[in-house]
Amino acid sequence: MVTAGALDVGVELHGPEDGTPVILLHGFPDDVRTYDGVAPPLASAGFRVVVPYLRGYGPTRYRNPSTPRSGQQAALGADLLALMDALGIGRALLAGYDWGGRAACIVSALWPERVIGLVSATGYNIQDIARSAEPRDPEAELRYWYQWYLHTERGIAGLTANRAAFCRKLWELWSPTYPLTDAEYAVTAASFDNPDFVATVVQSYRHRHKAAPGDPALEDIETRLAAQPPITVPTVVLHGAEDGVDPPANSEGASRRFRGPYQRIVVPGAGHFLPREAPQPWIACLQELAAR
Template structure:
């Protein structure tokens, strides 16, 4: 495990592969951690790729540098964290690859700072930038019921429930979101330590699911970034979108409704037998996508 001071964070990260290899930043989602990339990173490293796998804010050993910093989980914060991580390591351009929260960070940087992204792999959701001004518009009932965990966290009962049952809450989401993935108790326990040990996990998660619905203010330092994201900027960098056919929280639609948001080279694939945690469930397909962009 390595550490680097990057923006408002002291980031813990894993590095796999040759230091002089072409860089790829692999970003985990909620509620997962860097172990989602154990197999994929080894595959990429064997091909000469320098894999950088950071713990996001609120996870594992990553810590805020200042106790006064808002424990924000908003999309602008995730994007700013990734940009600061690249700057701190002196990486001018890298393939940015992730899913869920990590995919959002990658999409934000690819959209707003395209010169820093040699390519984008976005899993689970193609265009993973939230349209917060439109967040009050209801979705179809079959979509709404899958978002129960977000609505649960809007209230103080939900905050208390997450704080008291971090591992149980997250394991339930793993099972609901990846119904065909037969992960072991050991696999989950290895990641669960990232939820249990980080003092900021609950605050960051709750803020994320409240901010995206416009229920709480964001970090004042990130207002300008959020304003740019509200315009739903296009993504021009070469992109591969990978979707799990068995994703329990966001089943992929047959029609690609995101393609028009990508103006550069673009490929979308739906992979059978894969749920929400794409890199850990299908490391070969994930690694192939990263190599395609390199």
């Protein structure tokens, strides 16, 4: 456990302390187990690998009962920066997908001096909240059914009562070719029993659509993110070809958001839970960024 900012963070550490730091950040609904195929090989190659549970997941806890249970994007970025400070990490390679990719993109955009390089699944993950009311095509709206569901009291009750089944359905829809077993899923689903999981998740999906207030302490970060800042650090975007919620077409124009060295790779046969399904591209891209 690491005390960092608003949280006591559950963290798994791999590799030598004097190695190049790599921070691997999971998404929703997942946990650190998604990097089980990535972290050990990087550690064996000499990297200092840090794999934290995000706020609302697993053993991570809010330190103060009065802290808003917020999953807004500014909170994720602030958490990552605080964790780096707490561990004495000046600069690191950052890698993540979904919520974790958002945290990695935010720190890369706002504090580029802290980032060696970035691996971001599905592209530029900083939300454009000002434009969130603009409708998308019906196919995209259908893929986001879970977000609209969580805008209702019925949705909150459903996630509370059926969180394991609810999240498994998302796995099946988002990574339709992944041979998920009951045993593998059960290990990660235990992380959703965190007492703040539901509140943090609901606030995240409501805040991004301007349907819930943010944490006032994070307003300055949200203001900076509203400008959609470019990312200037060396970046590789990975995108699963079979992603059922964020298909590869969504990242085709992502290069305009990145001002530094940039590469985009579509990973065949993989869906949304990309590091779990295809660990090797993550390993190779992080090693390549470290060698620059």
